[in-house]
Amino acid sequence: MIGLQQQIKLVKRPVGTPVKEDFEFVQAPIGEPAEGEVLIRTIYISVDPYLRGRMNDVKSYIPPFELDSVITSGVIGQVVKSKSAKFAEKDVVTGSLGWQEYSVAKDSSIRKIDTNLAPASAYLSVLGMTGLTAYFGLLDIGQPKEGETVVVSGAAGAVGSVVGQIAKIKGARVVGIAGSDEKIKYLKNELGLDATVNYKTDDVKTALAEKCPDGIDVYYENVGGEIGDAVLPLLNKFARIPVCGAISAYNNEEADIGLRVQSYLIKTSSVMKGFTVGDYASRFKEGSQALAKWLQEGKLQYEETITDGFDQTIDAFLDLFKGANLGKAIVKVSELE
Amino acid sequence: MIGLQQQIKLVKRPVGTPVKEDFEFVQAPIGEPAEGEVLIRTIYISVDPYLRGRMNDVKSYIPPFELDSVITSGVIGQVVKSKSAKFAEKDVVTGSLGWQEYSVAKDSSIRKIDTNLAPASAYLSVLGMTGLTAYFGLLDIGQPKEGETVVVSGAAGAVGSVVGQIAKIKGARVVGIAGSDEKIKYLKNELGLDATVNYKTDDVKTALAEKCPDGIDVYYENVGGEIGDAVLPLLNKFARIPVCGAISAYNNEEADIGLRVQSYLIKTSSVMKGFTVGDYASRFKEGSQALAKWLQEGKLQYEETITDGFDQTIDAFLDLFKGANLGKAIVKVSELE
Numbered sequence: 001m002i003g004l005q006q007q008i009k010l011v012k013r014p015v016g017t018p019v020k021e022d023f024e025f026v027q028a029p030i031g032e033p034a035e036g037e038v039l040i041r042t043i044y045i046s047v048d049p050y051l052r053g054r055m056n057d058v059k060s061y062i063p064p065f066e067l068d069s070v071i072t073s074g075v076i077g078q079v080v081k082s083k084s085a086k087f088a089e090k091d092v093v094t095g096s097l098g099w100q101e102y103s104v105a106k107d108s109s110i111r112k113i114d115t116n117l118a119p120a121s122a123y124l125s126v127l128g129m130t131g132l133t134a135y136f137g138l139l140d141i142g143q144p145k146e147g148e149t150v151v152v153s154g155a156a157g158a159v160g161s162v163v164g165q166i167a168k169i170k171g172a173r174v175v176g177i178a179g180s181d182e183k184i185k186y187l188k189n190e191l192g193l194d195a196t197v198n199y200k201t202d203d204v205k206t207a208l209a210e211k212c213p214d215g216i217d218v219y220y221e222n223v224g225g226e227i228g229d230a231v232l233p234l235l236n237k238f239a240r241i242p243v244c245g246a247i248s249a250y251n252n253e254e255a256d257i258g259l260r261v262q263s264y265l266i267k268t269s270s271v272m273k274g275f276t277v278g279d280y281a282s283r284f285k286e287g288s289q290a291l292a293k294w295l296q297e298g299k300l301q302y303e304e305t306i307t308d309g310f311d312q313t314i315d316a317f318l319d320l321f322k323g324a325n326l327g328k329a330i331v332k333v334s335e336l337e
Numbered sequence: 338m339i340g341l342q343q344q345i346k347l348v349k350r351p352v353g354t355p356v357k358e359d360f361e362f363v364q365a366p367i368g369e370p371a372e373g374e375v376l377i378r379t380i381y382i383s384v385d386p387y388l389r390g391r392m393n394d395v396k397s398y399i400p401p402f403e404l405d406s407v408i409t410s411g412v413i414g415q416v417v418k419s420k421s422a423k424f425a426e427k428d429v430v431t432g433s434l435g436w437q438e439y440s441v442a443k444d445s446s447i448r449k450i451d452t453n454l455a456p457a458s459a460y461l462s463v464l465g466m467t468g469l470t471a472y473f474g475l476l477d478i479g480q481p482k483e484g485e486t487v488v489v490s491g492a493a494g495a496v497g498s499v500v501g502q503i504a505k506i507k508g509a510r511v512v513g514i515a516g517s518d519e520k521i522k523y524l525k526n527e528l529g530l531d532a533t534v535n536y537k538t539d540d541v542k543t544a545l546a547e548k549c550p551d552g553i554d555v556y557y558e559n560v561g562g563e564i565g566d567a568v569l570p571l572l573n574k575f576a577r578i579p580v581c582g583a584i585s586a587y588n589n590e591e592a593d594i595g596l597r598v599q600s601y602l603i604k605t606s607s608v609m610k611g612f613t614v615g616d617y618a619s620r621f622k623e624g625s626q627a628l629a630k631w632l633q634e635g636k637l638q639y640e641e642t643i644t645d646g647f648d649q650t651i652d653a654f655l656d657l658f659k660g661a662n663l664g665k666a667i668v669k670v671s672e673l674e
Contacts, residue, residue, distance in 0.1 A: 053604070224599040246599035256600060260593040262561040262583035265611025267390075272609045274602025 146171030154222030303327025491559030591641030639662025
């Protein structure tokens with residue numbers, strides 16, 4: 001395949017909230033697969049809050065993006081040329097690939113997905129890393145028991161919406177926190193959560209206390225900040241807090257100042273555990289199978305905010321920090337054939 | 338036994354740092370044991386930072402002290418009259434008893450101690466609740482491995498001094514934080530810690546980074562506040578933080594404001610777990626045996642700050658919040674016979 005394609009590179013490290021000028025569209029030749037490689041046309045690109053962290057030049061759980069390099073994230077694509085016995089043309093695959101229209105990838109770095117089970121985009125949301133993030137954080141760290149109260153922040157987001165539903169499947173009473181009337185409606189009507197808090201219109205401390213009359217046993221943390229603070233005084237004995245995200249702090253230039261947790265954890269013998277989905281890589285198969293089963297049984301809903309067009313990728317990413325998306329934010333780059 | 342004795346009651350709930358006026362010495366008759374009870378003469382009283390929490394009228398892991406009631410804590414005493422087949426006169430016993438010269442106790446609420454193994458006071462320190470607090474917090478939550486870096490705050494205190502030594506027994510590199518030259522000398526010369534930070538004279542963030550060139554794998558938290566904050570940026574992947582105490586916050590009247598932990602826990606997949614020794618009640622025997630064995634083998638040192646005289650009990654308690662004591666703070670009320 002000969003020709004040119006568009007790519008998106010990080011050209012400046014964002015200071016505070018990222019802006020368009022931190023990124024650049026560039027033209028580059030479409031690559032040619034060597035032995036054991038395939039050429040993939042990008043269908044869907046996953047845009048995720050955690051990518052903000054990789055734009056800083058600091059030590060974290062994955063290395064930072066390099067300046068003037070193509071950004072990478074979860075991608076669904078279709079094989080257009082294969083030099084691997086493992087893949088044929090038209091196979092639909094997923095992997096961590098570049099923000100570009102075509103990628104050359106080693107066959108060991110991608111895997112086929114089954115589009116009979118669910119639409120391809122679902123493998124970036126409920127059946128992908130976001131679903132697995134919800135699954136392992138909630139079940140391995142949160143360990144909700146029947147009748148317990150589970151609170152989830154970012155409850156209408158990609159991870160949070162799956163967390164709320166798995167907690168319901170496990171028999172917990174689930175309280176979701178989100179930031180718009182539309183999202184609150186979604187949590188109640190579509191996901192069937194037991195109670196909700198709108199952090200933009202409610203006083204979170206008061207509302208949370210009202211909605212959690214028996215205290216909080218599990219708090220799935222996606223946002224941090226004042227919402228995270230409001231949970232602490234309501235923790236029950238032996239509460240569990242999977243710490244998945246802190247989107248409120250990702251664009252902070254200053255230290256993230258708020259309630260210290262020590263006294264609350266001591267009083268209740270509670271645990272807070274940070275994690276990333278990669279910590280559970282050895283158990284992805286178990287998680288994927290459970291999620292697929294619930295999806296087939298109609299127990300899992302999922303919502304996607306799909307933005308059309310590769311040229312909209314940066315906007316779709318920036319929108320994440322405005323709380324604009326319902327469910328998983330995905331960019332559609334081309335049509336599946 | 339007929340006669341009068343002194344008792345100490347809590348008469349006001351302290352606001353901020355406790356003061357003498359929050360307590361009152363009162364005279365009361367010495368009790369008379371009923372069937373299944375014993376009369377105990379108080380030998381040693383344990384004064385502990387955690388008692389401050391019980392002086393507030395708030396929900397916590399143990400109920401608050403009631404106003405105008407005798408304060409209780411760990412006590413060593415000697416049986417002067419027994420109406421129980423389980424105890425004889427002169428038996429040396431321990432239990433949670435009142436701040437008073439004599440106590441009547443049910444035989445099920447106390448246990449005999451072996452003064453051949455160690456002096457009686459050791460059962461309030463290294464062989465008592467403080468030793469067990471160090472043991473379970475460090476080994477169950479902290480899980481130090483050979484060659485890892487363990488940081489302990491309040492390192493010259495009752496719990497911290499045992500934590501540092503157990504971490505050394507487990508082959509870790511141990512960095513102790515304390516607040517006086519005398520304590521620093523004790524950590525280096527008596528406990529053999531690998532490095533120390535004096536939080537009153539050093540810049541804690543800078544000093545800690547220097548003393549932990551390989552980062553921090555375990556942080557045993559006794560103090561909270563700015564010292565706890567300084568640890569967060571140095572955590573290694575999969576670090577563990579047993580949260581035992583936050584003495585810096587116990588007298589706070591305002592919310593305890595400082596670094597939010599979420600981002601740090603996510604970046605490193607680290608865990609913070611609050612606990613109290615009571616969480617491990619079913620394993621006390623295991624802990625006591627391990628501590629006694631190390632003590633007999635000469636692997637555990639312990640230090641006590643023993644204040645003489647029941648009338649000094651309140652002062653000894655108030656001194657805890659001045660950082661005055663080295664090792665376990667104990668009040669000696671009468672002589673063992």
